[in-house]
Every structure is written in C-alpha cells, then in structure tokens.
Amino acid sequence: MLDLTRKALGASEALLFALFNQAPISILILDPSGQATDANDSFRNARRIETNESLARLNVLRDTSCIRSGFTHLVEPAFRGRICKEYECSYICTETDPPDAVYNLTAFPVMESGSLQSVVVLEENVTARFNAEKKALHLSIFDPLTGLPNRQHLLDRIADRLAYMERYSAHDALLLVNIDRFKIINDARGNLAGDNLIMQSGRRLRNALREIDFIGRTAADEFAILLPLEGDTPEKNGLKILSAAERLRQTLLKPFLIDGENLPVTASIGITFFPEESATATGNRDTPHYALARASTALHRAKDAGGNQCAFFERGMGMNAKERFTVERELSEENAEDGFLLYLQPQVSRNGTVVGAECLIRWQHPVRGLLAPGSFIPIAEDSDLIVKIGEWVLRKACIAMTQIKDTQNNFRISVNISPRHFMKPGFKDWIIALFSEHSLHPSRIMLEITEGLFLSNTEVAIRKMNELVDLGFVFSIDDFGTGYSSLAYLKKLPLRELKIDKSFVQDAPDEPNDAALVESIIAVAQNLGLEIVAEGVETEQQADFLASRGDMLYQGYFFGKPVPAADLLSNLATQP
Numbered sequence: 001m002l003d004l005t006r007k008a009l010g011a012s013e014a015l016l017f018a019l020f021n022q023a024p025i026s027i028l029i030l031d032p033s034g035q036a037t038d039a040n041d042s043f044r045n046a047r048r049i050e051t052n053e054s055l056a057r058l059n060v061l062r063d064t065s066c067i068r069s070g071f072t073h074l075v076e077p078a079f080r081g082r083i084c085k086e087y088e089c090s091y092i093c094t095e096t097d098p099p100d101a102v103y104n105l106t107a108f109p110v111m112e113s114g115s116l117q118s119v120v121v122l123e124e125n126v127t128a129r130f131n132a133e134k135k136a137l138h139l140s141i142f143d144p145l146t147g148l149p150n151r152q153h154l155l156d157r158i159a160d161r162l163a164y165m166e167r168y169s170a171h172d173a174l175l176l177v178n179i180d181r182f183k184i185i186n187d188a189r190g191n192l193a194g195d196n197l198i199m200q201s202g203r204r205l206r207n208a209l210r211e212i213d214f215i216g217r218t219a220a221d222e223f224a225i226l227l228p229l230e231g232d233t234p235e236k237n238g239l240k241i242l243s244a245a246e247r248l249r250q251t252l253l254k255p256f257l258i259d260g261e262n263l264p265v266t267a268s269i270g271i272t273f274f275p276e277e278s279a280t281a282t283g284n285r286d287t288p289h290y291a292l293a294r295a296s297t298a299l300h301r302a303k304d305a306g307g308n309q310c311a312f313f314e315r316g317m318g319m320n321a322k323e324r325f326t327v328e329r330e331l332s333e334e335n336a337e338d339g340f341l342l343y344l345q346p347q348v349s350r351n352g353t354v355v356g357a358e359c360l361i362r363w364q365h366p367v368r369g370l371l372a373p374g375s376f377i378p379i380a381e382d383s384d385l386i387v388k389i390g391e392w393v394l395r396k397a398c399i400a401m402t403q404i405k406d407t408q409n410n411f412r413i414s415v416n417i418s419p420r421h422f423m424k425p426g427f428k429d430w431i432i433a434l435f436s437e438h439s440l441h442p443s444r445i446m447l448e449i450t451e452g453l454f455l456s457n458t459e460v461a462i463r464k465m466n467e468l469v470d471l472g473f474v475f476s477i478d479d480f481g482t483g484y485s486s487l488a489y490l491k492k493l494p495l496r497e498l499k500i501d502k503s504f505v506q507d508a509p510d511e512p513n514d515a516a517l518v519e520s521i522i523a524v525a526q527n528l529g530l531e532i533v534a535e536g537v538e539t540e541q542q543a544d545f546l547a548s549r550g551d552m553l554y555q556g557y558f559f560g561k562p563v564p565a566a567d568l569l570s571n572l573a574t575q576p
C-alpha cells in the first residue's frame with residue numbers, strides 16, 4: 001500500500017510540487033535540527049518573502065514572535081521525537097499581511113522508520129472566522145448602543161466576584177441606576193432621542209467611575225454598577241457608598257442636550273451589598289440574580305418615594321417586589337374596578353364656603369383594606385393600567401357633576417390626569433364622547449396635569465392641550481414648583497389654574513425661602529391671569545399667610561380631608 005502511494009507520487013512529482021505551493025494553507029517544513037528547509041507560496045506570500053529568498057531568511061522567521069508562541073506550545077513537542085498528534089492554536093501575527101491576522105496552526109512530526117524526518121507546520125488564516133466569533137461574543141456580552149457590558153455580562157461578573165468572596169472576605173456594592181420617567185421621554189420624543197439620552201448617560205456614569213469599577217447596561221433605561229468595597233464591613237461602608245451613589249445621581253442632573261434642546265433628567269438609584277449577610281450566615285449562597293433583585297427592590301422604593309433619590313435594600317423589603325407584582329396582577333383583573341372608591345376633598349373660598357372638590361381615588365382591597373393612591377397609582381403609571389384607572393375616575397367625576405350641577409351651579413370638580421393617559425392616542429375623542437354622553441360642558445371639570453407631562457414631548461403635549469382648550473376644556477397645573485420648569489414656561493401653556501404644591505405652602509410661614517417662592521408663584525399666576533389653589537393647607541397660620549398674599553382657593557386638612565364622594569355631595573346639599 002505504502003509502495004503504491006510512493007509510486008503514484010513519484011509519477012506525479014510535478015503535481016505534488018504544485019499541490020505544495022498552491023495549497024491555500026501555509027506550509028513550513030523544518031528539519032530535525034529546527035532549520036526551515038522549505039516553505040510554500042502561501043507561507044512566503046503571507047510574509048512577503050520572495051520565492052527565491054534564501055532559507056536562512058526563513059530560519060529567522062522561526063524566532064519571530066509570530067510563530068514563537070506556536071513553537072513553544074506545539075512545534076517543540078514534535079521535535080522531541082514524540083509521536084505527536086496535531087496541535088493547534090490560534091495566534092495573532094503582526095508580521096504578516098494583513099497585520100494582526102489570526103492563524104490556526106497545526107504541527108506534526110513526519111516519522112520515517114521510527115526517527116524524525118521533519119516537522120511540518122501548517123498555518124491557516126482564520127482571521128475572518130475569528131473576527132466573526134469575536135464580534136458574536138462581543139454582541140453577546142456587550143450592549144451595542146452604549147458599548148457597555150450587558151446584563152448577562154454583569155451577572156457573570158457578579159458570579160465571579162461571589163466565587164472569589166467564598167475564599168476571601170470581601171464585599172461589593174451593586175447599584176442600579178434608573179432614569180426617571182424614561183418611558184415618557186422615549187414615547188414622546190422618539191426612540192432616537194431616547195437612545196441619545198441613554199448613550200450620554202452611560203458616558204457620564206462611566207466617566208464618574210474609577211477604572212476598577214464595573215458598569216453595564218441592564219435594561220432600556222437602567223445601568224448597573226459594581227463598586228468593590230475596601231476593607232470595612234458593609235455597614236461601615238454604607239455612608240461611603242451612599243455618597244458615591246449621590247455623586248452618580250448628581251452627574252445625571254445636569255440637563256442633556258438632545259435635538260438642540262436641554263432636557264432635564266432625574267435618576268433613582270437602588271443599592272445593595274453582596275454577598276448578602278443573611279444568605280451567608282444561613283449557609284445559603286448569595287446569587288447574582290438575588291443580588292440584582294435586591295437592588296431592583298431598593299430602586300423601586302426610591303421610585304415610589306418620588307424618584308430622584310437613592311435607596312438601600314433593607315431586609316424585609318423583599319416583600320415589595322412581590323407586592324408590586326401582586327398589585328399589578330390584581331389591578332389587571334377584570335373586576336378590579338369593583339374595589340375603586342371615589343373620594344372628594346373640598347376646596348374652599350376665603351370665607352370657608354366649599355366651592356369645589358378634587359377627586360382622589362381609593363382602592364378597597366379585599367385583603368389589605370383601604371389603600372391610598374400612593375400604594376398603587378405609581379405602579380399603575382408604569383403601564384396602561386393607569387388608563388383604566390383614569391377613565392374610571394373621570395367617568396365617576398362626570399356622574400357626580402351631573403348629580404349636583406343643577407343645585408350647585410358653580411360647583412367645580414377637579415380630576416388628576418396622568419401623562420400616560422393624556423398622551424394616549426384617542427384620549428381627546430374619548431373625553432369628548434364622555435362629556436357629551438353626560439351632557440356636560442367641558443369646562444365643568446378641571447383637568448389637573450403635572451409638569452411631568454411636558455418633560456417628554458412638550459410640543460405634542462401643548463398641542464393636545466390647545467385642541468382641548470379650543471373645545472372648552474380647562475386645565476390646572478398640579479404640584480407646581482416641584483418639577484423642573486421655570487416660571488417662564490407657564491406662559492406657553494393654555495392653563496386656567498395653578499396649584500401651589502403643599503411642600504411650599506406648609507413651610508411658607510416659617511421658611512423665608514419658601515415664603516418668597518410662594519409669593520413669586522402667586523405674582524406670576526396673577527400676571528398670567530391664572531386662578532390659584534393652595535394645596536395642603538394644614539394650619540390656620542398657613543391659611544392666614546396665604547390670605548394675606550392674594551386671592552385663591554384653599555385645599556387641605558385644615559378645611560377638610562378627602563371623604564367618600566357621597567358624603568361630600570350630601571353635605572353640599574345642606575350647605576347654605
């Protein structure tokens with residue numbers, strides 16, 4: 001068999017030569033002393049060696065970095081006379097054309113009667129495949145938009161850190177940074193603006209961190225940051241981490257330049273440490289998913305408290321994630337509305353007459369009792385559940401108004417409108433149909449909006465407002481002063497009324513700054529011809545302060561807490 005092959009080869013020496021030289025793979029042949037004896041065209045071309053160049057030149061190649069690593073690991077064993085199988089490796093070669101090409105290297109000994117004849121080195125250019133794999137790997141662990149590690153990468157990193165922590169005592173902090181109201185920005189300004197904001201935020205955060213800190217993007221508007229803690233226990237490190245988190249939050253406060261406009265943004269941060277002490281104490285290992293869930297729970301807490309702040313995960317808070325989920329599920333149920341209750345809080349004039357009321361929803365929960373809106377409205381606002389709630393309240397408000405409009409001709413009712421509900425396509429047609437169904441003039445119900453509505457797509461929001469105002473609808477700006485906007489922007493909005501936020505009202509009598517602010521809000525409102533409602537009036541002193549500053553309506557516990565709608569309406573009937 002061997003002889004036959006030899007004969008066939010002998011008969012086609014020219015073919016063998018052609019095969020050697022034209023093979024699309026580089027071939028280098030070395031003698032047992034390690035001297036290169038031959039190299040084919042592919043090999044020479046890759047290194048720009050003229051065909052007639054001496055073998056001595058090739059010997060030099062053996063020592064170049066290009067194949068040195070390959071020699072050590074795979075060619076040398078072949079020289080040692082061992083019966084070598086194929087050894088393979090990929091390496092990056094800077095001396096070849098193109099530079100930085102990646103080769104697959106195979107070396108094998110050619111044995112003759114038990115002794116080494118030569119060593120053959122095969123080199124295959126696998127750059128394209130290598131780059132494709134590298135790109136695929138990069139895509140699988142990096143976020144294409146920001147170039148930052150993605151969620152999987154983060155989880156892997158936490159897993160690595162946890163494995164390290166099993167052997168060495170160490171702690172890390174995990175921070176989840178989430179841009180407040182990003183969905184609104186994205187929905188209203190468009191995905192490109194949203195992407196732009198994310199890219200800029202990622203860059204700002206990365207620049208604010210040290211080299212050893214890890215930052216990745218874990219969701220559309222969310223970044224995760226790992227901060228290794230030095231020495232101290234997590235408790236002692238708490239303050240340090242809080243100030244680091246605060247610093248990161250501040251870096252996002254400077255307005256972002258997007259589409260030529262300054263976009264002010266706030267962010268919330270949830271913080272946890274790992275490994276979790278209780279997990280390690282009970283012998284249970286902390287896990288990357290559990291760490292992320294804790295940070296996420298803390299983040300939701302920061303959001304529920306109004307956003308624009310940092311919150312630590314605390315034991316027992318684990319309930320909140322579950323609760324959130326439960327609330328969402330329960331609100332989505334068909335008959336959730338059966339538990340909704342309409343409460344009304346009186347709005348009074350200077351002489352104490354109840355002239356109007358604000359609708360405030362309550363939820364009579366089958367297990368948890370009567371719930372204030374703070375425990376479900378923010379959750380509902382994350383999805384279209386808020387539309388269902390908003391529609392329910394407006395419908396009830398219309399019914400209440402039809403009941404009293406004949407006896408209390410000037411009575412006013414206000415309803416809170418969530419930005420998400422307002423911006424929904426079809427809101428305008430829906431609300432027009434609702435009012436006509438109840439034969440109500442649009443001005444009978446004051447629509448309370450917040451500055452949040454203008455944070456995202458100012459133009460569209462104002463246009464929608466104007467369309468409704470043209471039809472007779474009336475708007476009030478709620479919680480005024482807590483947002484981002486200047487007093488100046490009020491001019492652009494077709495408003496009927498302004499509500500001074502309770503935080504200013506409550507501190508105004510004692511805090512000169514708040515007093516000055518309330519005074520300037522009142523002055524601007526008067527200038528623009530807006531009616532004023534002061535919210536959260538709790539004391540006589542506050543009422544007096546306001547009364548001495550201008551004409552307005554008052555709303556607050558001092559005059560009346562929110563009560564079931566039926567109670568307020570029946571009291572009205574008896575009001576002189």
Ligand code: C2E
Nearest residue numbers: 360361372373393416417418536537538555556557558562
């Ligand atoms: P808001 O629109 O600013 O409503 C005023 C909140 O301040 C009400 O809380 C009210 O009970 C409370 N309040 C009134 N007077 C005083 C006072 O003198 N002192 C203090 N400390 N608080 C006072 P509530 O009912 O818990 O509602 C909280 C928020 O939930 C509302 O704030 C509003 O943003 C939202 N909300 C309530 N009902 C609805 C609704 O039907 N739709 C929507 N979208 N949001 C609603």
Ligand code: CA
Nearest residue numbers: 358416448478
């Ligand atoms: Ca309100």
Ligand code: CA
Nearest residue numbers: 478479499535
């Ligand atoms: Ca308010």
